[in-house]
Amino acid sequence: MKSLxxxxxKGRLEKDSVALFEKIGLDCTAVRExxxxxxxxxxxxxxxxxxxxxxxxxxxxxxxxxxxxxxGKDTIMENGSRFFEILDLGFGRCRFALAAKKGTDFFTxxxxxxxxxxxxxxxxxxxxxxxxxxxxxxxxxxxxxAPLVGLADGIVDIVExxxxxxxxxxxVIETVSEISARLIVNTASLKMRKAEIEILVAKLETAIKERx
Ligand code: PRP
Numbered sequence: 001m002k003s004l005x006x007x008x009x010k011g012r013l014e015k016d017s018v019a020l021f022e023k024i025g026l027d028c029t030a031v032r033e034x035x036x037x038x039x040x041x042x043x044x045x046x047x048x049x050x051x052x053x054x055x056x057x058x059x060x061x062x063x064x065x066x067x068x069x070x071x072g073k074d075t076i077m078e079n080g081s082r083f084f085e086i087l088d089l090g091f092g093r094c095r096f097a098l099a100a101k102k103g104t105d106f107f108t109x110x111x112x113x114x115x116x117x118x119x120x121x122x123x124x125x126x127x128x129x130x131x132x133x134x135x136x137x138x139x140x141x142x143x144x145x146a147p148l149v150g151l152a153d154g155i156v157d158i159v160e161x162x163x164x165x166x167x168x169x170x171x172v173i174e175t176v177s178e179i180s181a182r183l184i185v186n187t188a189s190l191k192m193r194k195a196e197i198e199i200l201v202a203k204l205e206t207a208i209k210e211r212x
Contacts, residue, residue: 003041003048004196007057007066009075013181014051016091017070021047023211024203047200055079058184067189067197073179074158078119083184087201090208092181096122097172099165100154101147106173113153116146123156126176144168 008017008031018028026043031051034040040049050066054075060066062082069083072092076085096119100106106113114135117123127134139146144164146152156176165171183204190197 001046003046004068004193004200005048005050005066007050007052007060007069007071009054009057009069009071009181010051013070013072013092016181017089020089020091020204020207023207024200058083061184061186064186064188067186067193068200069184070181071184073177073182074119074122076182076184077122077125077177079121081184083186084190085182085184086190087183087204087208089181089183089204090212092179094158094160094179096126096156096176096179097159098126098154098156098174098176099144099159099170099172102169102171104147104153104173106154114151115154115156116143116152117156118143119156122176126156144170 008014018031021042022028026047028042030040031042031049034051038051041047042049050060052060054071057069057071058075058079061069070089074096098106112133112135114137115123115127116137116139118139118141120136120138123136137146137152143155143157146155147170148168154173158179159165159172162172183201185197
């Protein structure tokens with residue numbers, strides 16, 4: 001039988017994903033000792049892991065070349081969802097927040113505000129829900145720099161420990177939404193490989209509950 005293929009976000013979520021798979025009894029030696037390999041068998045080969053960047057996890061799952069994916073809610077919110085989000089995996093917890101230079105009164109004044117973010121769609125939706133007209137500038141990395149150099153009045157970014165903001169004289173104005181890693185599934189796979197997926201999800205759910 002063909003392996004179930006899971007796209008795994010490499011980097012931050014990788015270690016916790018592997019720990020969770022090991023907790024349900026899947027041997028993850030190949031992932032732990034991966035070297036530069038990108039497709040790795042886990043368990044007895046019944047599952048194949050594909051390591052990818054977060055946004056690509058979604059692309060692989062949406063296009064059906066991976067049955068499942070582990071990806072942050074942040075990436076899901078920014079990229080939309082033509083797939084099913086079936087489980088909150090409980091790790092990778094952080095939040096989206098609006099932040100600005102310490103002491104900034106962000107919501108007052110008549111001048112249109114400028115906000116920098118790696119997540120323009122999330123930012124747009126947040127300000128639309130507030131009925132606020134805001135100019136959004138897309139930044140690729142270290143968004144914290146934008147208010148410091150005068151490019152933006154604020155940023156919408158991921159806050160985990162808060163130390164990046166603190167060390168750069170910025171502070172949270174408001175939480176936009178909570179984030180954690182999610183298990184996503186291709187819509188066709190959920191029908192075609194329902195039994196296998198349900199067994200895997202049930203095991204994961206039990207492991208997550210035990211951990212909490
Ligand atoms: C994220 C985010 C912040 C930082 C927040 O960046 O964009 O810069 O983490 O974490 P903290 O609250 O614990 O300080 P990341 O390190 O993922 O790098 P990136 O800029 O490449 O996305």
